[in-house]
Amino acid sequence: MSALATMVRRTTRKIESGTPAHRDRAIDGLRALALLAVPTGHWLLGGFTLSSDGAIHNASPLGTFAGLAPVSWVLQMLGIFFLVGGYASVLSYRRRKGSTRAWLGGRLARLGRPVLGVTAVWAALLPVLHFGFDVPVDTLRTASTLVIQPLWFVGVYAVVTALTPLCVRAARRLGVWAAAPLLGSVAVVDFLRYGPYADAVPSWLSLLNILPGWLFAYQLGVSWGEGRVTRRHAWALLIGGAALFAALLLAFGYPASMVGVPGEARTNSHPPSLLVLALAATQSGAAILLRDRLGRLLKRPALWAPVVVVNLSAMTILCWHQTAMLTAAIPASYLGEVPGLVGAPDSAVWILARLAWLPVFAGLLVLIGRYARGFESPWARTGPGRRTLAGLLAAGFAAFALGIA
Numbered sequence: 001m002s003a004l005a006t007m008v009r010r011t012t013r014k015i016e017s018g019t020p021a022h023r024d025r026a027i028d029g030l031r032a033l034a035l036l037a038v039p040t041g042h043w044l045l046g047g048f049t050l051s052s053d054g055a056i057h058n059a060s061p062l063g064t065f066a067g068l069a070p071v072s073w074v075l076q077m078l079g080i081f082f083l084v085g086g087y088a089s090v091l092s093y094r095r096r097k098g099s100t101r102a103w104l105g106g107r108l109a110r111l112g113r114p115v116l117g118v119t120a121v122w123a124a125l126l127p128v129l130h131f132g133f134d135v136p137v138d139t140l141r142t143a144s145t146l147v148i149q150p151l152w153f154v155g156v157y158a159v160v161t162a163l164t165p166l167c168v169r170a171a172r173r174l175g176v177w178a179a180a181p182l183l184g185s186v187a188v189v190d191f192l193r194y195g196p197y198a199d200a201v202p203s204w205l206s207l208l209n210i211l212p213g214w215l216f217a218y219q220l221g222v223s224w225g226e227g228r229v230t231r232r233h234a235w236a237l238l239i240g241g242a243a244l245f246a247a248l249l250l251a252f253g254y255p256a257s258m259v260g261v262p263g264e265a266r267t268n269s270h271p272p273s274l275l276v277l278a279l280a281a282t283q284s285g286a287a288i289l290l291r292d293r294l295g296r297l298l299k300r301p302a303l304w305a306p307v308v309v310v311n312l313s314a315m316t317i318l319c320w321h322q323t324a325m326l327t328a329a330i331p332a333s334y335l336g337e338v339p340g341l342v343g344a345p346d347s348a349v350w351i352l353a354r355l356a357w358l359p360v361f362a363g364l365l366v367l368i369g370r371y372a373r374g375f376e377s378p379w380a381r382t383g384p385g386r387r388t389l390a391g392l393l394a395a396g397f398a399a400f401a402l403g404i405a
Helices: 002-017 025-045 066-075 078-095 100-133 137-148 151-162 164-194 203-225 231-250 274-297 301-312 314-335 348-376 384-401
Strands: 047-050 056-059
Touching: 002 301, 025 066, 025 078, 025 274, 025 301, 025 314, 025 348, 047 314, 056 137, 056 314, 078 100, 078 151, 078 164, 078 203, 078 274, 100 137, 100 151, 100 314, 100 348, 100 384, 137 151, 137 314, 137 384, 151 164, 151 203, 151 314, 164 203, 164 274, 203 274, 231 274, 301 314, 314 348
Parallel strands: none
Antiparallel strands: 047 056
C-alpha cells in the first residue's frame, strides 16, 4: 500500500508541476464531471433480463421505479458537456495558427479515431464470441446496441464543432441571445408533435430537434467564451431554466425521465425535447455561477490530478464504458440470473446489488482503457490499408447494431 501511495503522490506532484498557470481548471473540472456522469448513468439505469435461451436483453429500473427519474436529472449532464465544449472550442479556435479547415480537421480526427477503434474491435469480436464461445445472437445485438448508443453523441458533437465559426459570429453579434432561436425552434417542433395537431404531424418531424437541441448549450458556451455571458445572464438561465423545467413537467405532461424508458411512448433525449434544453439552461447557469469557486477548489493537487486523468481519457471513457459493463454481464449470463447484473431490475435488492457492481465496472474500464487509449493518439503507424480495414469493420458493426444486417 505504501508503494502505491508513493506512486500516487509522485504522479500528483508531476501533474501539478506540469499544469500551466493559465490553465482554466474549472472548465476541465466541469468537463470531467459531465464525462463521469455518462458511464455512471448508463451503469445505474441500464439492466439486463435473461431469456429462456440464455440471451440478455436491455431493461431499465425506471420501468418499475418511476421515482428514480430525478436521478436522471442529475446524471444527464450533456448540457454541461456541450457548454464547456463550446467554451473550449472558442479558445482553441482563437489560438489556431493555421486555417479554419485545418483546425476543424484536427478536432474531428480526435473525435473519430476512438469511435473507429471501438467499432472495429467489436466487429472483430462478434464472430469470435458467437462461433468461439456460443454467445447468442440476441446477446450480441444487445451488446452492439449498447456500444453504439453513446456514439451518436460523438456524431452530433462533430457537427456542432464544425459550426463553431458560425457560432462565434452569432455570439459576437447577439451575445447570449444567440441561443434563443435554437430554444424557440425546439419549442415550435414540440408544440407540433405534442400539441393539438399531433395526429396530423409526421413522426420524422421530431428529427428537426436534433441539431438545435444540442447546439443550444454549445452556443451558450461559445458566447461564454467570447465574454458575452455575465453573472446576471447566468442567474437568468438558472432560474428561467428551472421554471421552464417545472412547468413542462407539471403542466404539459413531459416524461419525468431524461432517458428513454421501455414501454413509454415519449422520450426526452432521442431526439431532445424542450425539457432537455430547460435542464441544459439550468445546469449552464449553475456552472457559470460556480466557476470561480470550482476553480479555487481545484487548486488542490489531490483534486486536480483526477480531473486531468479523466480529461486525458475522455473519448476512451465515452467509447468503452459500455464494453466494461458487458465484460461482466456476458460471462455472468452463463450462470443464470446474477443479482444487480443479469436479471430483471425490478426490486430494491437489484438496486443495492447494482451499486455494488459499479466499482467492478470502473475497474474493468480502467483495465480496458490501458489498451484502448491508444486509439485516441494519432495513428502515425497505421497505413491506408489498415485504416480502410478498420473503416469497413466499423461500418459492418454499425449495420449489425442498427439492425440493418
